[in-house]
Amino acid sequence: MQSAEARILDRRSPIDALHAMLAPEMAAVDRLVHERIGSAVPLIPDLARHLVDAGGKRLRPLLTLAAARLNAYRGTAHIRLAAAVEFIHTATLLHDDVVDVSTLRRGKIAANVVWGNKSSVLVGDYLFSRSFQLMVEAGDISVLSVLAQASAVIAEGEVLQLRTTHNLATTRDEYLRVISAKTAALFAAAAKSGAMIASAPAETIEALRAYGHHLGIVFQLIDDALDYSGRQAQMGKSIGDDFREAKVTLPVIVAHERANETGREFWRRTIEDGAQHEGDLKRAIAYVDESGAIEETQALARFHMDAAMTALDRLPPHQLRKTLQDVAEFCVSRCY
Amino acid sequence: MQSAEARILDRRSPIDALHAMLAPEMAAVDRLVHERIGSAVPLIPDLARHLVDAGGKRLRPLLTLAAARLNAYRGTAHIRLAAAVEFIHTATLLHDDVVDVSTLRRGKIAANVVWGNKSSVLVGDYLFSRSFQLMVEAGDISVLSVLAQASAVIAEGEVLQLRTTHNLATTRDEYLRVISAKTAALFAAAAKSGAMIASAPAETIEALRAYGHHLGIVFQLIDDALDYSGRQAQMGKSIGDDFREAKVTLPVIVAHERANETGREFWRRTIEDGAQHEGDLKRAIAYVDESGAIEETQALARFHMDAAMTALDRLPPHQLRKTLQDVAEFCVSRCY
Numbered sequence: 001m002q003s004a005e006a007r008i009l010d011r012r013s014p015i016d017a018l019h020a021m022l023a024p025e026m027a028a029v030d031r032l033v034h035e036r037i038g039s040a041v042p043l044i045p046d047l048a049r050h051l052v053d054a055g056g057k058r059l060r061p062l063l064t065l066a067a068a069r070l071n072a073y074r075g076t077a078h079i080r081l082a083a084a085v086e087f088i089h090t091a092t093l094l095h096d097d098v099v100d101v102s103t104l105r106r107g108k109i110a111a112n113v114v115w116g117n118k119s120s121v122l123v124g125d126y127l128f129s130r131s132f133q134l135m136v137e138a139g140d141i142s143v144l145s146v147l148a149q150a151s152a153v154i155a156e157g158e159v160l161q162l163r164t165t166h167n168l169a170t171t172r173d174e175y176l177r178v179i180s181a182k183t184a185a186l187f188a189a190a191a192k193s194g195a196m197i198a199s200a201p202a203e204t205i206e207a208l209r210a211y212g213h214h215l216g217i218v219f220q221l222i223d224d225a226l227d228y229s230g231r232q233a234q235m236g237k238s239i240g241d242d243f244r245e246a247k248v249t250l251p252v253i254v255a256h257e258r259a260n261e262t263g264r265e266f267w268r269r270t271i272e273d274g275a276q277h278e279g280d281l282k283r284a285i286a287y288v289d290e291s292g293a294i295e296e297t298q299a300l301a302r303f304h305m306d307a308a309m310t311a312l313d314r315l316p317p318h319q320l321r322k323t324l325q326d327v328a329e330f331c332v333s334r335c336y
Numbered sequence: 337m338q339s340a341e342a343r344i345l346d347r348r349s350p351i352d353a354l355h356a357m358l359a360p361e362m363a364a365v366d367r368l369v370h371e372r373i374g375s376a377v378p379l380i381p382d383l384a385r386h387l388v389d390a391g392g393k394r395l396r397p398l399l400t401l402a403a404a405r406l407n408a409y410r411g412t413a414h415i416r417l418a419a420a421v422e423f424i425h426t427a428t429l430l431h432d433d434v435v436d437v438s439t440l441r442r443g444k445i446a447a448n449v450v451w452g453n454k455s456s457v458l459v460g461d462y463l464f465s466r467s468f469q470l471m472v473e474a475g476d477i478s479v480l481s482v483l484a485q486a487s488a489v490i491a492e493g494e495v496l497q498l499r500t501t502h503n504l505a506t507t508r509d510e511y512l513r514v515i516s517a518k519t520a521a522l523f524a525a526a527a528k529s530g531a532m533i534a535s536a537p538a539e540t541i542e543a544l545r546a547y548g549h550h551l552g553i554v555f556q557l558i559d560d561a562l563d564y565s566g567r568q569a570q571m572g573k574s575i576g577d578d579f580r581e582a583k584v585t586l587p588v589i590v591a592h593e594r595a596n597e598t599g600r601e602f603w604r605r606t607i608e609d610g611a612q613h614e615g616d617l618k619r620a621i622a623y624v625d626e627s628g629a630i631e632e633t634q635a636l637a638r639f640h641m642d643a644a645m646t647a648l649d650r651l652p653p654h655q656l657r658k659t660l661q662d663v664a665e666f667c668v669s670r671c672y
Contacts, residue, residue, distance in 0.1 A: 041496045095457050121431050121457055122494045128461070129488035132468055136481045144480070145472045152465035158458045160377045
């Protein structure tokens with residue numbers, strides 16, 4: 001039995017393995033998400049379903065479920081919390097689409113292009129409210145406090161990101177503050193809330209929070225590196241979104257810092273002035289590549305991977321613990 | 337003393353009287369709002385303060401405070417709830433500015449014009465999160481549930497309004513659903529939550545909810561009528577926002593319904609097609625005026641004013657009860 005399961009896991013990514021181990025609970029989360037997307041106002045489920053069904057790895061709700069299961073939770077409130085976490089994430093994506101004038105999201109046409117900015121803002125608000133209703137139903141006010149705090153931090157992170165956009169003076173520290181707030185805060189809160197609802201001991205809650213935080217940092221670092229990946233482009237994956245939106249991510253910070261005068265001029269024009277022409281993305285990828293920025297980003301990701309794995313070492317041995325550690329490792333090599 | 341107070345109240349509107357009666361608590365709400373607007377990210381307080389300091393009558397938090405005071409509440413959680421209510425309202429305004437491409441809000445340049453749509457969406461999200469944190473601090477999960485539900489209903493109402501925009505087939509029922517959701521739901525929840533936190537009996541909670549609901553309907557009906565008021569225009573007040581945004585409010589529904597073929601053609605062009613030229617607002621006001629739409633809107637407002645006042649008749653006599661009834665009456669004659 002154990003070895004059959006092990007064989008199955010071998011053929012899959014650790015994220016797939018996590019899905020398989022939590023399949024019944026994830027199915028319940030999916031049902032709840034689809035139920036709560038419902039509204040007497042037809043546009044709302046249409047728009048929300050467009051995004052929810054596009055999928056993604058559902059890594060955040062998986063963290064909530066895994067943290068609850070790791071602590072032998074027997075109730076059903078973790079399903080509501082996981083759905084709430086997914087709703088916060090989906091609302092953020094909808095508002096991101098408005099914000100960044102992006103046209104592709106998860107490989108589908110962005111909701112704002114199909115339905116207009118207005119709808120994306122309002123349906124995002126709706127999902128955000130729904131997420132709070134789910135938290136209320138989960139019935140634990142300290143968990144609610146953690147997720148409400150995370151929501152505020154995410155919004156702060158997104159605002160901070162606006163200030164770093166077009167701004168080549170952005171420091172590594174500022175960049176880390178942005179990704180810590182806009183991405184890692186929800187990963188951390190997702191894992192922490194699963195442990196809290198299971199009444200785990202304080203040090204276990206802190207271990208899972210730390211794991212989520214570091215995993216979120218890894219996830220975003222690799223995401224930012226992949227956006228300048230020539231290999232991704234060869235595989236037909238969409239890249240260059242950050243470049244087009246003039247986001248100042250770690251690859252840009254490093255490449256700009258190490259550039260000669262021609263290179264600096266290039267980054268000033270394309271990022272600071274936002275004046276981009278055909279062929280610029282290719283040049284940007286080349287500059288990033290030769291600067292060693294990808295290696296520096298990966299090295300930092302490995303540092304946070306280690307921190308994520310070490311955080312879990314404090315927990316008792318468990319197949320789920322091992323899988324979560326594998327997920328952290330996998331995210332460095334390739335995250336989605 | 338009583339007569340001195342009565343004389344003071346005479347010179348003021350009932351909303352001013354309500355402010356005077358709840359002055360220490362409103363001062364505490366204001367302090368809390370300004371404290372919680374704070375963020376290490378500088379743009380956030382700048383943008384939020386722009387809107388919060390523009391003022392408005394703060395009618396919604398006043399309802400929460402009044403409902404708590406009416407029920408002899410002795411704690412401090414109502415301050416947090418009132419601030420949460422004001423934050424929900426402010427977040428809605430910020431997202432409305434994005435949504436409707438409006439350029440004026442409370443007589444000041446709309447935040448999105450100064451700071452960009454991106455910032456308005458994200459700072460709205462931040463304030464929305466902050467409102468939930470305040471509710472968590474208030475510590476009553478059933479009150480939290482009421483306000484989370486109201487937030488979802490508001491978003492639904494705004495989406496529904498998108499569907500009625502440019503749509504002359506909008507019925508009176510659909511219009512009432514929109515204003516009930518986008519405006520009256522928060523008035524109702526604001527009053528209800530104040531009664532709940534004070535552990536008022538169920539029938540008192542229901543009476544205050546009903547009062548808030550009907551007052552919200554009155555408020556929005558009169559707001560929508562004033563947007564076509566030639567008198568307002570003469571007084572130098574901004575009008576015509578709804579017309580420019582092609583919102584189908586009750587004045588438009590009635591005026592269109594009673595128009596001759598030339599009139600219908602006018603509404604089709606300006607509202608359905610959104611093709612508006614100079615002089616059209618003046619024509620719209622004339623059509624609305626001669627159709628008797630303002631009288632019908634005011635009559636409906638008086639109906640809801642009566643319902644609001646009757647709801648409060650169930651409560652024991654109290655100076656605040658009287659003032660709330662005066663507010664409902666005042667809102668029909670002139671609401672801001």
